[in-house]
Amino acid sequence: MSDCCSTNVQEVSEKSGSELCPACKEKGKKVKVITLKSMLKPTILSTLNAGLTHYFCSTSKCDVVYFDTDEKKYLTSEVKVSVHQKNSSSDVPICYCFGWTKERIKQSVEEEYVPNPVEHIRENIKEHRCGCEVNNPQGSCCLANVTSYIKSLPK
Template sequence: MSDCCAPKNEATAPPVSCPSCHSVGQAVARETVGAMATLSVPATSLCHEHYRYCSTPGCAVVYYSGDTVVLQQSDVRVPVNAKDAGPDVPLCYCFGHTRRTIAEEIAATGQSTAFAAITREVKAGHCACEVKNASGRCCLGEVRAYEKRAAQSHAIDAPAPTASAR
């Protein structure tokens, strides 16, 4: 696996909690925050050494540094899949696999090839998770988990009548 899958400066970053939800987000490289930030985010918010990424669903904070620097979804160029459950939000930001594309492939063919396709690209060194994925990390864990959920819900949903039938 390439560097994108290695934890970023987790050991050296102080374990600061999210100023909103108070969970400790994972350390994220400044390069990731800079690549994700919209042009309206001031440089003074992007010049710090340590940043963390908050993945808590429902928490408005995406990145923070200490208690004072906070970037929310509106400050970030991409929809953050940890915060946004929409079908067209990417799970794989490098190669454009969304919840919808994965679910549709499973509905059409009974299986998803996304995990295998992404794995091939990662091995070929084509991924850019640190600047494409809001988490700054490899998406493979999330893609695999979603493939399993989507395959199960398809298997359950397909033969069942609609809930309104009494």
């Protein structure tokens, strides 16, 4: 008999299941409530249960942006801004604090602007000017996203 039905396995899957997006079943990234408070449209904000743990779903083909441990979902239509991970448009920001859109990053790299996007963002981080928790839907720094996007550009 397999271990798949044992009590220990079920307890582990129930605990880890709360991190899985109820729509796409991919693992979400924990976000602070302050991020949801700043990102949700006012009509949706009144449904927020601030006492629960919330997660960000970065899956591009999933319409869920946030979800909580009770599986309450917040969709792209319920968020104030376009979400980089869910919108491939060139005018969507990757860096929400300093306005680095996909198009602006691409142009900067092609024309070799100084400072480049990564340097510019790092300088502003060093000066404590970023507000990722309230500006970026993912609730954290964008540098990995910006770097990844730059690497994906044709050489």
